[in-house]
Amino acid sequence: MFSIENNSVNAQPVGSTAQGGKSAFTDGSDFTMFLRMLTTQMQNQNPLNPVESSDFAVQLATFSGVEQQIQTNQLLGRLTDQMMFSDLANWLNKEVATDAPVRYSGAPLTLQAPAIAEATSRDLVISSIDGQELARVPASTGQGNIVIDLAHDLATPLPHGPYLFTVEDFRGNDSISTTRAVHYSPVMEVRNNNGQIVLVLEGGAQVTSTQIAGIR
Template sequence: MLTAQLKNQDPLNPMQGTDFAIQLATFAGVEQQALSNRFLEQMAGQAGGSGIAAWIGKEARTTAPVWFGDAPLTLDIAPHGQADSVQLVTRDAGGREVAREEIGPGQGQIDWRGRGPDGAKLPDGLYAFSLESRRGEELIAETRVGAYARIVEAQFEDGGRLVFEGGGSAPAAEVTALRDPT
């Protein structure tokens, strides 16, 4: 718009420099307000009842690493239906296996108390879980295990990201269930 004004102004009666500066400032203010309005609309849409901001304080089921401290974690176990042996594999934040235990072929939620092979409590930290389902000696499936973690922050960029208590995080699209804290 300013370019068109400059091209079409009367060369015998040019616009004063101060008037031009005022118009520039006005246009910049209008542009900034439009950007602010768009950002506020985006936030309002995400903060509504179905937005991820409403998830803060709830527990989310995720396969991302979650914080383990003093309280047990709830894991959602779903082994392969034809398995006769199922092992829960626990990995630390670096991906190193720290525990492996036979849990049987049942499915449902279990409380994981964070014990190592020697029975001692594992150190506080981020842990991820997987199941190895076997029939006889054959590995028939390896699946990631969902764990529940309390949501403490919702980030809106890139489709949304949730931050969990203790520092773990996951994209909002990877959350497979929500529940009120127990």
């Protein structure tokens, strides 16, 4: 809005922000709005002390610069989104190593855990996703993979479903290390949650990209 005070015209500066921090000029229709504001300014100026034509030119140039900057920012935003989703697509059809819960669906599971040099024995502990221990079986202390079939390798078979796997190492009868076992799982979906990449694995487990120990 323009108002006359002390024979001068007061106007909101071109490109200033409206309430809520949103720019006053955000799309192509704003040029028409600017011309209307400029016309109103000319109609309400003091005829004895008119605004210099150079001042109008400065206002027009300022508006044009602000509008171009907005369009540039919008273009950069779209390019950034396209690049981000292109990166997200690269995760699909990959298998990632994570210690997230693993869904048992009848096939043997292959797990990995680092070897502890001083360990004389180790157990593979199977737990529910809320941490309740369900079973444990002896496992090799070497670097090789741990293969487990929950339907045949346990005294009491476990049904299909998600489980947590932990390796506990012993020296004699003393527990010296407890480590979550890692399992490779296919990536079924990739999400961008406020700039953070979230991977949805087979079985429904969700992990962030920072929780990934390997990819293949």
